[in-house]
Amino acid sequence: MEKKDKQFLKWNNDNILGNLLQAEDHLTQAKGDYIPSEHIACVSKHLLIAQMESMEASKHCILAAPEKCDFYKNFGDKLRNLRYEIEEKGIVKPQELLHKIRSLRKEFEKNINKSYDTSQCKLGVCSLVEEIVKKGGEHMPEKEEKDVLGLGELVHFCWEAVRQKEKKLGASYSKYEKFKDVWECISTGQPPDDPISPLEIEELRAKCDLKPHPICLLRKVTEGIPIEEAEEQCLREGKVHPISLMACRLKVGK
Numbered sequence: 326m327e328k329k330d331k332q333f334l335k336w337n338n339d340n341i342l343g344n345l346l347q348a349e350d351h352l353t354q355a356k357g358d359y360i361p362s363e364h365i366a367c368v369s370k371h372l373l374i375a376q377m378e379s380m381e382a383s384k385h386c387i388l389a390a391p392e393k394c395d396f397y398k399n400f401g402d403k404l405r406n407l408r409y410e411i412e413e414k415g416i417v418k419p420q421e422l423l424h425k426i427r428s429l430r431k432e433f434e435k436n437i438n439k440s441y442d443t444s445q446c447k448l449g450v451c452s453l454v455e456e457i458v459k460k461g462g463e464h465m466p467e468k469e470e471k472d473v474l475g476l477g478e479l480v481h482f483c484w485e486a487v488r489q490k491e492k493k494l495g496a497s498y499s500k501y502e503k504f505k506d507v508w509e510c511i512s513t514g515q516p517p518d519d520p521i522s523p524l525e526i527e528e529l530r531a532k533c534d535l536k537p538h539p540i541c542l543l544r545k546v547t548e549g550i551p552i553e554e555a556e557e558q559c560l561r562e563g564k565v566h567p568i569s570l571m572a573c574r575l576k577v578g579k
Contacts, residue, residue, distance in 0.1 A: 330389040336501045337382035338437055343504045344371040345430040350480045355419035369411050376404035396436050483510035490517050523563045533573035538564045
């Protein structure tokens, strides 16, 4: 029973995070101080789903993670209060609402799963140069602008990939599996049922400025491998940063 509750709790966590990210994505579509009514309705819907998942998690955690039960209950109350605030006001300032939802997401990331906590990000797209320099890497090229996806585009890309999978599977594709696939797509850069081969990486690399995942670089640089050679090895191994890879795929129409 405890094992099953742990699995359900993981689904709850992924669904809460997925819906908060989607709510943020809707708000990034707003222009100026106006949010179209359809986006308001979607934001409210995503907050409701996240709220219900939090309430469900407060029960699954009794066996799986009892120390987190109070957090889930209080977090669900916060989501409900914010949803009521939106529905009563009707039209809200997008940046103000975006800030509130992001604050809730960060609170969730920090308290539930440290691996979700983007405020602690020291790898990935956050600070590649600083980390490699700190670890002893030499001749690191200067930072420059990259053609990468923003958060909203990344979430949109992953949901589109999941919708394509849903067309094939139909009703047998549960909402839990959908949210799980979306989260894994965001985390890994691998669209569901669409593994990225080293050959495709080489093809994309010829068309885009692809950089490998910094964890791969850090490991090789700390082993004494020159940064240029480490980059080549990581690219050959297929360990390219997922956001850069997905941006490149969109750019070349893959």
